[in-house]
Amino acid sequence: MTGRRPSGVLFVLPALVLLVVFVFIPLVGVLGLSLTNLDLYSLANTANLHAIGAENYLHLLRDRRAWQALAATLAVVVVGVPATLVLSLISALMIESIAERWRGLFRTALFVPVVCSTVAIAIGWRYLLNTRFGLVNHLLRVLGLGAPNWLGNPHLAIIAITIVVVWKGFGYGMIIVAAARREIPEELYEAARIEGAGVRQRLLRITVPMLAPTLGLLALLDVSGYWQLFAEPYVLTRGGPLGSTTSLLLLMYDRGFLWWRWGAASAIAVVLTAMMWMFAWAQRHARADWRGE
Amino acid sequence: MATVEIEHVDKVRPGGQAVLHDVSCAARDGELLAVVGPSGCGKSTLLRLVAGLESVTVGVIRIGGCVVNDLPPQRRDVAMVFQSHALYPHMTVYENLAFGLRVRGTARRETDRRVRQVGARLGLEAMLERYPRELSGGQRQRTALGRAMLRDAAVFLLDEPLSSLDVPLRAEMRRELAELHRSLGTTMIYVTHDQSEALSLGQRMVVLAGGRVQQIDTPVDVYRRPANRFVAGFVGWPPMNFLRAESLADMVGAPAGEAGVEYGVRPECFAAQPGGPDDVQFTGRIERIESQGGEWYLELALRCGRVLVRLRLEQALTVGEPLRLWVRRADLHTFDATTGQRVESSGR
Numbered sequence: 001m002t003g004r005r006p007s008g009v010l011f012v013l014p015a016l017v018l019l020v021v022f023v024f025i026p027l028v029g030v031l032g033l034s035l036t037n038l039d040l041y042s043l044a045n046t047a048n049l050h051a052i053g054a055e056n057y058l059h060l061l062r063d064r065r066a067w068q069a070l071a072a073t074l075a076v077v078v079v080g081v082p083a084t085l086v087l088s089l090i091s092a093l094m095i096e097s098i099a100e101r102w103r104g105l106f107r108t109a110l111f112v113p114v115v116c117s118t119v120a121i122a123i124g125w126r127y128l129l130n131t132r133f134g135l136v137n138h139l140l141r142v143l144g145l146g147a148p149n150w151l152g153n154p155h156l157a158i159i160a161i162t163i164v165v166v167w168k169g170f171g172y173g174m175i176i177v178a179a180a181r182r183e184i185p186e187e188l189y190e191a192a193r194i195e196g197a198g199v200r201q202r203l204l205r206i207t208v209p210m211l212a213p214t215l216g217l218l219a220l221l222d223v224s225g226y227w228q229l230f231a232e233p234y235v236l237t238r239g240g241p242l243g244s245t246t247s248l249l250l251l252m253y254d255r256g257f258l259w260w261r262w263g264a265a266s267a268i269a270v271v272l273t274a275m276m277w278m279f280a281w282a283q284r285h286a287r288a289d290w291r292g293e
Numbered sequence: 294m295a296t297v298e299i300e301h302v303d304k305v306r307p308g309g310q311a312v313l314h315d316v317s318c319a320a321r322d323g324e325l326l327a328v329v330g331p332s333g334c335g336k337s338t339l340l341r342l343v344a345g346l347e348s349v350t351v352g353v354i355r356i357g358g359c360v361v362n363d364l365p366p367q368r369r370d371v372a373m374v375f376q377s378h379a380l381y382p383h384m385t386v387y388e389n390l391a392f393g394l395r396v397r398g399t400a401r402r403e404t405d406r407r408v409r410q411v412g413a414r415l416g417l418e419a420m421l422e423r424y425p426r427e428l429s430g431g432q433r434q435r436t437a438l439g440r441a442m443l444r445d446a447a448v449f450l451l452d453e454p455l456s457s458l459d460v461p462l463r464a465e466m467r468r469e470l471a472e473l474h475r476s477l478g479t480t481m482i483y484v485t486h487d488q489s490e491a492l493s494l495g496q497r498m499v500v501l502a503g504g505r506v507q508q509i510d511t512p513v514d515v516y517r518r519p520a521n522r523f524v525a526g527f528v529g530w531p532p533m534n535f536l537r538a539e540s541l542a543d544m545v546g547a548p549a550g551e552a553g554v555e556y557g558v559r560p561e562c563f564a565a566q567p568g569g570p571d572d573v574q575f576t577g578r579i580e581r582i583e584s585q586g587g588e589w590y591l592e593l594a595l596r597c598g599r600v601l602v603r604l605r606l607e608q609a610l611t612v613g614e615p616l617r618l619w620v621r622r623a624d625l626h627t628f629d630a631t632t633g634q635r636v637e638s639s640g641r
Contacts, residue, residue, distance in 0.1 A: 187379035190346050195393035195444060196367035205396070209383045 027273070034266035043260075056267035066268070068243050069251040076162050076229050076247070081222045083166045085215055088173025093207070095174065096181050107178070111171040118168065122235035125164045126151070129236075151237050154244035161245050164232050169225065173218045180214040181207065220283050224276055248272050295357030295370070295447035295480055296322050297343060302352030304338055304504075312338045313504045316352070320448070325474050325481045327495025327512075329488055331527065335504040336484045340450050343482060345369050357447055372444035376453040378437040380425040386412070386432075387421040390439050411439045430458045434466055438473065449481040455490065467494060488528045492516065500524050518626075522633035525557045525626055531590070533557045533626070534600040553630045560590075560603040562624035572619040575600070579614050591616070 034056055036042075042049035060066045095106055113121060128135050129150040137147040150160040184207065192202050229247040233239055239246035239254065246254070248268060256265030297320040304313040312335045320326035328336045341347045343354055345366035354361055361369050380389050387408060394404040412418055415435040425433055434454065441449055454470070455463045471494055474481055485491055491498045492512040500507040500515065500523075508520035519525035525533045536556045563575070580599065581592035589610060591602040602618065610616070627636040 185377065185379065187375045187377055188381060190344075190366075191373065191375060191379040191381075191440075192392070192396070193346070194344060194366045194371065194373050195396060195440070197392075197396040201396050205392070206381060212383070 030266045030269050030273075033262055034270045036263045038261075038263040038266075040260035052263070056264050057271075059264065060267055060271065065243055065246070066248075066251065069246045069248045072158055072245060073227065073229055073247045073249075075158055076165060077223055077226045080162045080166050080169075080226050081219055083162070084170045084173060084222050085218060087166065087170040088177050088218065089208075089211070089215065091170065091174040092177035092181055093203075096178055107175070110174055113168045114171040116168075118231040119235050121168055122164065122232050125160075126236055129160055152241055154242045157237050157241060157245045161229075161232050161236060164236065165226060165229065168232075169222065173222070176218060177211060177214060180211050184210050216283070220280065223279055223283075227272070227276060227279075296320060296355070297326075297448055297480060297482060298353075298355040299339070299343070300353045300355070302339075302342065302354065303350045304335070304342060304347070305350045311504060313342075316501070316504070316506050318499045318506060318509050320480050320482050323478050323480055325471075325483060325494060325496045327491035327498040328482060328484045328501060329491035329495075329498055329528075330486065330501035330507075332486055334501040336486075336501050337452055339501070340373075340452050340482060340484045343369075343448070344371055344373050344450050370447045371450055372441035372446035372448070373450040374437045374441050374452065374454045376456055378425075378433045378454075378457070380433060380436055380440075382425050385422050385424055386417055386428070386436050389425070389436055390421075390443055393440065393444050407443060411442050414442075415439045431462050431466060434458060435469075438470075442473075442477070447480065449477075449479050451481060451483045453485055454483075456485070456487070470494065489530060492528065500527065502527070518635065519557075520635050522555065522557070522628045525628065525635075529559055531560045531601050531603065533559050535628075536595070536597050536600070537630075554636060555628045555630045557626040557628060558600065558620050558624060560601045562620050563600075563602045563604060563618040564620070565604060565606055565618060567619040568621055571622050573622060573625055575618045575620065577616060577618075579610055579612050579616055582610055582612055593618070 035051055035053060037048075037050050037052045037055070091110055095103055095110075098106065127133070129137075131137060131147060131149045131152065134150075136150070141147055148156055150156050188206055188210075189202055192206055197205065228249050230249040230253065233245040233247055233250055234253070237245045239250050249272065252265045252268040252272070255261050255268065299319065300317050302313055302316045303311070305311045316335075316339060318326070318328075328339060330336045338347065342349050343356070345361065345364060349362055356369055356371065381392065384392065390408045390411060391404050394407065399407075408421075409418075412421055415438065417432065417435055417439065420428060420432055420436075425436070428436065434457075437454070451470075455466050458466060467490060470483075483491075483494060485494075492515075495512055497509065497511050498515055499509045500520075502523050508515055508524045510518075510520075515524060515528050519528060519533075522535070526535070534557065536558070564572075567574070575593070575595055577593040577595040577600070579591055580594045583590040587605060589602075589604045589606055591604060591610065593600050593602050593616060604618075628634065629636055
């Protein structure tokens, strides 16, 4: 950058002030809190407030529930993100290939979950997944596949949560991918057809690689979104059964606002943030693509 | 190697818009056929019909004697170079060249050998690992040509391949293209809106306008004997001057009854000295002068209208000065004023 001007500072100042007030200061605050034993008792009598060093973090390492929450969150990320990307890609390509007059209808239908309130959707899914009266189990019964207790079985609950999360999330990616697909010049496909590439080869050798930067960006957004999984398990299962759907964020919420142990909750928040940063950093360095970025 | 025959082809778009009307033309085996016309005349559509990217509404297209109307592009044995080059941006030059061979399942070693051979031939050896965005316009153009060469097709279809290049490069690539055609000996159909490109590259040219064929001939004949007023005005630069017959008839000595006739004279066909006894004489006043080094571009006000004149002349000229010029009778083109068709003058 050459010739920095003072006026440039003025332009970034408003955003900078907001960032400092609402991101950096809270971040430093949380980092500080995570090194204390701040809880309801120390709030009532500050004599009980101590700096306890890394005790909160050491405790997390020994905490079976913390590991369980990490595993549940990772499961949703590891299964949910690829599933979301694949669904976004397939739905986008299908939407782009259907007749124009139907396109808007399907696009809207698939996008609606994205803009709906998560709580409303979770409540809707709680009815759908109800063991006895739910539509899902009704259909499964019709097909002769039994009627599992989706939200009551520790193994199924996390799957149900993942399904809901992916269902709510993929419409956003679909819109982005569809827009990116429209940016690919038709001549590339025509050239490929003349050279003898069939439908599958055009998809795998042109469409997917051309969409790779977009899919990479979506993966980053999805990972950061799913990593902060909260509302779906909060409404659908309250983190149960047996803590099987307690995500890291839900665990933090429970520690902080259910049991009033803000020091311990802050430690979880710091760990969550650090992991997000590590992931974003890795993603950025893995993204040297043909656009020369 | 193959011929391409286009017979009575109509193309109507789904919306009902007719793009081509009864187009017939043929590229002979090994010929470079230039298709030229103003934008929107349907020339690109014609090429896409031959490529199989669009379907013919009425008519027949034959490549190498076989009707290809219902064949998909990959089975027509054609290669195409697009105006935008249509290089795959996510692939290196090497991968772009190898693409067709790979999708057709050519062995890896054979692919490598042929890609390197064509790369070397087009001077792209050092560029093989680069991405299209890292190439100059000419290098992109060569890559697109190389891709077509590796298709090993009987017919090359080129859709305005030079129009995305800047002017000096265009002249250079034009030479290279002509050279390539000579050495490959492949039938080529070359679409362009640039009449000078068609004149210099084409062995024969098809002039299209409004979706109809106006003339098919060698460039020399199209230039010397344009079939109608449109071709006369479109081919050749600066464009031909047109003069109403009524006012000119006395000078030209045409039959007086031929009022429904228009005359055309190319700017470069005026001479400062009479060349023969039946040359037509024009007298006018110089309205505007533009010097182009050794040449003069003059706007001459005649009694019957203004004409643009291109003249090689040693003597200095001044605006307002009267000037007398001669045109050979053979360089005076006659067109029917209502139909625009060429009228062969009895004087030739």
